[in-house]
Amino acid sequence: MSDSEDVRNEGFDDALDAIAADEGYFLECSNGHGSLPPRRVCPDCGDVDLSEQPLPESGEIDTYTVTHVATPNFTDDAPYVVAIADFGSVRLTGQLRDVAPEAVETGQVVGVDVETTETTGERLLVFERR
Numbered sequence: 001m002s003d004s005e006d007v008r009n010e011g012f013d014d015a016l017d018a019i020a021a022d023e024g025y026f027l028e029c030s031n032g033h034g035s036l037p038p039r040r041v042c043p044d045c046g047d048v049d050l051s052e053q054p055l056p057e058s059g060e061i062d063t064y065t066v067t068h069v070a071t072p073n074f075t076d077d078a079p080y081v082v083a084i085a086d087f088g089s090v091r092l093t094g095q096l097r098d099v100a101p102e103a104v105e106t107g108q109v110v111g112v113d114v115e116t117t118e119t120t121g122e123r124l125l126v127f128e129r130r
C-alpha cells in the first residue's frame with residue numbers, strides 16, 4: 001500500500017541538497033531521537049512517527065579521527081579529519097575542512113555544508129569552523 005506516502009525521492013541526496021541550500025533538516029521521532037534521511041523508522045527506538053526538523057546552524061565536535069592513509073576514494077583528500085558533531089538531537093558525520101589535523105579539538109563549534117571529495121568528486125558532508 002502506497003497511499004499517503006510521499007512519492008518524491010526521500011534519499012540522502014535530498015538531505016544533501018537541502019544542507020547545500022542552507023535549509024538542512026533532519027528527522028526526529030516522537031522520543032526526540034534525531035537521524036538523517038532516508039529513514040522510515042527511528043534507528044534508536046523503532047518509532048515510525050518521524051517529522052522533519054530544521055537542522056541547527058552549528059554543532060559541536062564530539063569525536064574525530066585523523067586519516068593519513070585513505071581508502072582509494074579519498075587518496076587525494078588525505079590527510080583529513082572525519083568528525084562526529086552534535087547538532088542538538090542529531091549527530092552528523094562529516095569531513096572537517098580548513099582545520100589542520102593537529103588543531104582539531106572536541107567541543108569546537110562547526111557549521112555543516114556539502115562539498116565534493118578531491119578524489120572522486122562525490123558529494124559529502126563537511127564541517128567548517130564557525
Ligand SMILES: [Zn+2]
Nearest residue numbers: 029033042045
Ligand atoms: Zn526514537
